[in-house]
Amino acid sequence: MQGHRPEEAFTPTVEKAFGKDRVIVVQDALGGQPIHRWWKEWKDPKGDQIEQTGDLYDRLMSKVKPAIKGQTLASVNFVWMQGERDAKMGWGDLYEDALVGLHAQVANDLQRNPEEMAFVIGRLSDFDMSNKKYPHWKKVRLAQIKVANSNPKYFWIDTDDLNDGLNRRGKQITNDLHYSAEGYKTLGKRFAQACLIAIGK
16 A cells, blocks of 8 residues: 555546545554554454554554544545555454454544445455465455455455556566556546445435
8 A cells, every 4th residue: 555646546537526525534554564553452363462553553543533623524534555464474363353453443433333334345366366475365364355245335446457657666567466556546546436336426
C-alpha cells in the first residue's frame, strides 16, 4: 500500500462523485509489515502475543481522529492492501480471523456497525502462486476472498494485472511483488469504484 498514492486516482474519483468538501481520505502505510501491527488481538500460532502488536494501528488512528474531529460521517470505507508479510511468515491460517478482527476494531473505534461499514480488500497479486518464496501466498489470497464474500458491503479487488510494466523507477517488471506505476493508479480507481458501490453511488 505504500506505493499507492491516493491523490493519483482514488481521491479524485471519490471527490468527483461526492464533491471535494464531502470527502475525507486518510492513508497510512508501511511496506512489508504483518497484519499484527494493526490488529491488537493477534496471536502467533502458539497463542502468544508478540512485540509491536497494534502499533501501526495506533499510528493510523492518530491521523484519522484529527481528520474527522467535529465531522458527522455519513459513511466509512475501510480500504486494505496488505498480506505479503503474513504469507512469507507462514501465517495464512491466521489471516481470515485477523482481517475480520481488524475491520471490527476499526468499526468499534469509529462507532460504526461492522456489518454496515464497507470493507475493500486488495487481494494479493499473482506474484507467487507456486508458494515458493512465500509459502502461504495462496492461503492469504483465499482468506481475503472469503472475508470479502462474507458480506454485501465487503469487496475484494483483483490485482493480478497490476504488477507488469514500468515501475516507479522506470524498470520493466513482470509478475512482480510490487505494482507498476500505472498499476498503482488502476488500483486506486478500483478501490474508489468499490467504495462508491458500497455507498450506493
